[in-house]
Amino acid sequence: MLYYSIAGNPKNPPLLLLHGFLGSHADFSQILPLLSAHFYCITPDLPGHGSTNTALGHYTFVRTAQALVDLLDYLNISKTHALGYSMGGRIALYLTCEFCDRTEKVILESASPGLKTAAERNCRRQQDDLTALSLLKTPLPEFLEQWYNNPLFANLKRHPDIYAAMLQRRLSNRPTEAARALCGLSLGRQPSLWNKLALFKSPLLIVVGELDQKFVAIGKEMFETCRKHQPQTTLLVFEQCGHNLHLVAPNAYANAVVRYLKTGRSLS
Numbered sequence: 001m002l003y004y005s006i007a008g009n010p011k012n013p014p015l016l017l018l019h020g021f022l023g024s025h026a027d028f029s030q031i032l033p034l035l036s037a038h039f040y041c042i043t044p045d046l047p048g049h050g051s052t053n054t055a056l057g058h059y060t061f062v063r064t065a066q067a068l069v070d071l072l073d074y075l076n077i078s079k080t081h082a083l084g085y086s087m088g089g090r091i092a093l094y095l096t097c098e099f100c101d102r103t104e105k106v107i108l109e110s111a112s113p114g115l116k117t118a119a120e121r122n123c124r125r126q127q128d129d130l131t132a133l134s135l136l137k138t139p140l141p142e143f144l145e146q147w148y149n150n151p152l153f154a155n156l157k158r159h160p161d162i163y164a165a166m167l168q169r170r171l172s173n174r175p176t177e178a179a180r181a182l183c184g185l186s187l188g189r190q191p192s193l194w195n196k197l198a199l200f201k202s203p204l205l206i207v208v209g210e211l212d213q214k215f216v217a218i219g220k221e222m223f224e225t226c227r228k229h230q231p232q233t234t235l236l237v238f239e240q241c242g243h244n245l246h247l248v249a250p251n252a253y254a255n256a257v258v259r260y261l262k263t264g265r266s267l268s
Helices: 061-074 087-098 118-137 140-147 160-170 175-184 213-226 250-263
Strands: 004-007 014-018 040-044 080-085 103-109 204-209 234-238
Touching: 014 061, 014 087, 040 061, 061 087, 080 087, 087 103, 103 250, 118 140, 118 175, 140 160, 204 213, 204 250, 213 234, 234 250
Parallel strands: 014 040, 014 080, 080 103, 103 204, 204 234
Antiparallel strands: 004 040
């Protein structure tokens, strides 16, 4: 079973929080105090991450979604809100599409429904497989330096204290496990969920940072796709923020989450 941490009163509505690649449940430590005052927060370590020990064949979207359902069953939770960041957002979306009776409102932070064409997915698979090989062959501190040189994280690096704390957490990763997760949960191995998004029933909050132009564009397209049949679909763009909103703007982010889950509206 997935390792997990819990916070908050079990009598409150449950909220499942899913971290990104190289992360763990600890990545949500800055927003948990506020969220756990309103919700029963479940923060698992996804396959290949943190304290979760995963069988080799479990590094897939199908197995990961089932592992999350098994965790909810173990905790006697029939239905939960779901929040996911980046890779965790993709998994939250897949979980909702495949197990729509288990989720209520969904919050996606800097996340994508997937690549639309087989050619794009094949290219991304090859790219991620090469990155996974680098992760296995390169000392972890050196790999992390290379990984976070990606322009996607430029805004995060402008917050040196936050970046340093995050980097310290990343040093606890097990390269073999992380490499398996990168391959198995690659965007290139994720089924495109764009068609399913057009039929998405759950209220959806899409959160992006204005400096993260790639995900602003994805977020806008998701918003236009969903709002036609789900009026509670909301797009929230944080000013002067990039990809890692829960880290660089934790209070504003947590307040937006609380308000949306309670009222169906964002802070905008």
